[in-house]
Amino acid sequence: MKDILRDIGVISRALDSISNIEFKEIDLAKGQFVYLVRIYENPGIIQEQLVEMLKIDRATASRAISNLEKNGLIIKKSGENNKKNKLLFATDKGEALYPFIIRENEYSNAVALKDFSEEEIRALTDMLKRVKENISNDWSYVKKGNKRIY
Structure with missing residues (x-):
């Protein structure tokens, strides 16, 4: 059987490395852009839904969310029906980064699918x-x- 996961891993690590370098100029630390994009695209998402969507562990998500909040890119609001649930929203500062992140994503897709x-x-x-x-x-x-x- 062909080991496709090695190739997928190489692609994933290369793209992560590129984005981490390019997103340094907008103060997004390692991998945080993924969280910001998903929160922007799903306003009011809770951490547990983000964990499921991104297939990550809770601790990793918690650290990324805390850092995004500390940097003023997202805010947490208590849910109306369940005060324990913290709904996640992009701030104006976070929303302003979205077009740049998406342009990078579209460019990377175009490069990957060339020819x-x-x-x-x-x-x-x-x-x-x-x-x-x-x-x-x-x-x-x-x-x-x-x-x-x-």
Whole structure:
């Protein structure tokens, strides 16, 4: 079987490295842009939903959210029905960064898909979605305390 996860990992690390360098000028620390984008696109999201969406652990999400809040890029508000839930929103400062982050994302997509036909892009998108769903199922299984059998 072909080991596609190594290639996906290389792509992911390369793009993370690029964005961390390019986003330094807008004071976004390592990987924080992902959180800011998801919060901007999903106003009022709670941390638990962000954890599920990004497939990360709670501690990592908590640190990133705290840093974004400390830097004035997001705010937390108590939920009306559940005061324990802290709803996350981008501030004006955070919203102002969104177009820059999205331009970088669109550029990286264009570079990654250079010389691909529309049909190839559609097929790749469909296949990656299936891979993501497969991995998401395993992620959920393991996060619930289960062990995978190799």
